Amino acid sequence: MSTRTRNHADAGHPGAIEGKPAGGLDKGEAPPMRRTRRRGAGRGFRRFYSVIATIVVLLIWEGGVRLFAVPALILPAPSVVFATLWERRDLYIAFSVPTTIEIVIGFFVAAVAGILLGILVSFSSFARSTFYPMLISSQLIPKVAIAPVFVIWFGTGLESKVFIAFLIAFFPIMISTMVGLQAIETDMVKLFKSMGASSTTTFIKLRLPAALPNIFAGMKIGMTLAVVGAIVAEFVAADRGLGYYLLYANGQLDSPGVFGAIMLLTVIGVILYYLVEWSQHLFMPSALIRAADLTQATM
Amino acid sequence: MDVLRPSPSGVVAAEITIAEPMVRLRGVSKVYRSLRRNGTDVEALRPLDLNIARGEFVTIVGPSGCGKSTLLSLIAGLSPYTTGEIDIGGRPVAGPYTDLGIVFQKDLLLSWRTILDNVLIQAEVRGLDRRKAAARAAELLALVGLSGFEQFLPHELSGGMRQRVAICRALLHNPPLLLMDEPFAALDAITRDQLTLDFQRFWQRDRRTVVFITHNLVEAVFLGDRVIVMTPRPGGIAEILDIDLARPRNLAVRDTPDFARYTRRIHDLFIETGIIKAE
Numbered sequence: 001m002s003t004r005t006r007n008h009a010d011a012g013h014p015g016a017i018e019g020k021p022a023g024g025l026d027k028g029e030a031p032p033m034r035r036t037r038r039r040g041a042g043r044g045f046r047r048f049y050s051v052i053a054t055i056v057v058l059l060i061w062e063g064g065v066r067l068f069a070v071p072a073l074i075l076p077a078p079s080v081v082f083a084t085l086w087e088r089r090d091l092y093i094a095f096s097v098p099t100t101i102e103i104v105i106g107f108f109v110a111a112v113a114g115i116l117l118g119i120l121v122s123f124s125s126f127a128r129s130t131f132y133p134m135l136i137s138s139q140l141i142p143k144v145a146i147a148p149v150f151v152i153w154f155g156t157g158l159e160s161k162v163f164i165a166f167l168i169a170f171f172p173i174m175i176s177t178m179v180g181l182q183a184i185e186t187d188m189v190k191l192f193k194s195m196g197a198s199s200t201t202t203f204i205k206l207r208l209p210a211a212l213p214n215i216f217a218g219m220k221i222g223m224t225l226a227v228v229g230a231i232v233a234e235f236v237a238a239d240r241g242l243g244y245y246l247l248y249a250n251g252q253l254d255s256p257g258v259f260g261a262i263m264l265l266t267v268i269g270v271i272l273y274y275l276v277e278w279s280q281h282l283f284m285p286s287a288l289i290r291a292a293d294l295t296q297a298t299m
Numbered sequence: 300m301d302v303l304r305p306s307p308s309g310v311v312a313a314e315i316t317i318a319e320p321m322v323r324l325r326g327v328s329k330v331y332r333s334l335r336r337n338g339t340d341v342e343a344l345r346p347l348d349l350n351i352a353r354g355e356f357v358t359i360v361g362p363s364g365c366g367k368s369t370l371l372s373l374i375a376g377l378s379p380y381t382t383g384e385i386d387i388g389g390r391p392v393a394g395p396y397t398d399l400g401i402v403f404q405k406d407l408l409l410s411w412r413t414i415l416d417n418v419l420i421q422a423e424v425r426g427l428d429r430r431k432a433a434a435r436a437a438e439l440l441a442l443v444g445l446s447g448f449e450q451f452l453p454h455e456l457s458g459g460m461r462q463r464v465a466i467c468r469a470l471l472h473n474p475p476l477l478l479m480d481e482p483f484a485a486l487d488a489i490t491r492d493q494l495t496l497d498f499q500r501f502w503q504r505d506r507r508t509v510v511f512i513t514h515n516l517v518e519a520v521f522l523g524d525r526v527i528v529m530t531p532r533p534g535g536i537a538e539i540l541d542i543d544l545a546r547p548r549n550l551a552v553r554d555t556p557d558f559a560r561y562t563r564r565i566h567d568l569f570i571e572t573g574i575i576k577a578e
């Protein structure tokens with residue numbers, strides 16, 4: 001067990017499926033019905049659909065506002081919102097930066113802590129009986145309601161926002177990690193035991209890679225919640241950021257300003273969400289993710 | 300690691316058979332203790348004796364729930380036995396016995412690994428040389444008719460093909476003993492016939508010791524040198540039949556009177572032990 005050869009798809013990192021293994025393989029036999037990668041036109045086209053749908057929604061919005069002469073205070077037309085975004089671009093950019101940083105750091109800490117604690121609780125019955133009930137009950141405390149307390153503890157700077165974003169994003173990541181690690185057939189574990197696998201080997205080569213789809217599902221939820229956490233934190237106490245600006249513009253009855261901030265937040269949230277989704281491809285074979293997409297229809 | 304080397308003749312294997320018992324069970328029984336406070340314990344196996352000779356193809360047949368999988372787990376050292384002793388090749392089994400291959404009813408392929416890497420997991424876990432293992436894996440996959448599928452993912456293969464991959468994985472390290480727990484039970488009848496035929500041919504190349512569990516008595520008689528007929532739970536051995544049919548056996552052998560005599564006997568045993576209620 002000491003001289004273990006590492007291979008290209010090792011350490012629970014089942015990436016390189018295209019890599020040819022060493023050794024005299026594929027010596028001339030024609031591979032059966034070899035398909036080229038099914039990236040193809042079909043999928044690219046479907047991506048395009050969502051862009052079209054977004055444009056259609058914006059057009060209906062624009063048309064509706066104009067048709068019924070809705071006052072800008074109640075619902076500004078998208079054209080007005082875009083104009084506002086453009087006019088105040090320096091301010092919006094300046095305020096996007098701290099919010100994005102809060103979300104990203106909060107999410108990152110939540111992902112690391114959620115995955116590690118999920119692993120710990122899965123494998124240590126001590127952790128499961130001591131600390132897990134505490135974690136569960138901590139989730140029943142309305143975090144939004146006690147956000148002001150965190151401001152008292154951590155100040156009005158970056159730390160309190162990151163902390164709240166982390167706190168909200170953390171739980172689904174931990175739970176989905178636990179679910180993923182436990183959803184392994186007993187015969188699978190038996191098979192590994194009969195190969196002489198240690199529990200570390202079983203973890204690295206079986207449990208962790210098997211849990212990855214669940215972990216990523218949890219991280220996607222976590223990312224959307226981190227956005228909520230950062231905004232709520234900025235509502236409570238802040239002197240910058242899109243959440244702060246949203247509240248400020250609302251106080252000024254500046255609806256185009258409010259909608260500008262919302263639109264920007266949506267774009268940031270969507271980009272970050274897709275970054276998480278895209279990062280799956282670093283850890284799982286793309287063909288497998290695509291096959292799962294076809295059955296589960298993630299967007 | 301040795302490359303698969305078929306023994307030159309079956310005669311030699313037959314002589315070794317008598318000399319060396321490979322797996323020996325003495326008074327082995329298994330009781331599953333209930334985890335609930337007032338739950339009743341389950342007596343899965345009552346004390347049984349069994350010798351399995353080196354190079355022998357033993358099939359174990361019985362209804363579901365009679366303790367077949369339990370028996371296999373005990374032999375593999377994956378579950379502790381309540382009484383008795385088990386040794387393989389003269390060594391007592393205590394804890395997972397690793398010098399064997401196992402095939403389960405489900406193929407248990409890792410969905411994120413290619414077919415080749417699924418076979419090679421055996422080498423990775425055992426720390427075998429990857430180059431040699433990859434060459435042998437390719438050879439095994441070719442033998443089961445899967446060359447060219449090395450870089451496919453499991454979901455791209457049919458159930459029968461996936462089970463072939465599972466067999467290759469179980470044999471990668473060339474183990475002297477192969478345990479199979481209803482390996483073809485999840486397949487459709489046509490695929491099952493094909494795999495049964497192919498597996499017989501495959502086995503005749505090197506005649507390693509096989510313990511093959513099934514609830515299908517035709518499959519049991521077709522494949523086995525000996526058929527161990529189990530009683531209902533708590534499982535014991537009702538009878539052991541020596542199957543005296545020439546190999547390689549083809550599917551037509553199932554329609555011969557000799558074959559029918561064996562299946563008739565097993566059927567009668569099932570009636571005697573109350574597994575099947577007499578008409």
Ligand SMILES: Nc1ncnc2c1ncn2[C@@H]1O[C@H](COP(=O)(O)OP(=O)(O)O)[C@@H](O)[C@H]1O
Nearest residue numbers: 331341343362363364365366367368369370532
């Ligand atoms: N892990 C277990 N814990 C408790 N009871 C079990 C366990 N595994 C099997 N049994 C019981 O032992 C009996 C035999 O099971 P099994 O060996 O799986 O039968 P078979 O493989 O012949 O269908 C059954 O009654 C089953 O409920």
Ligand SMILES: [Mg+2]
Nearest residue numbers: 367368369480
């Ligand atoms: Mg069973």
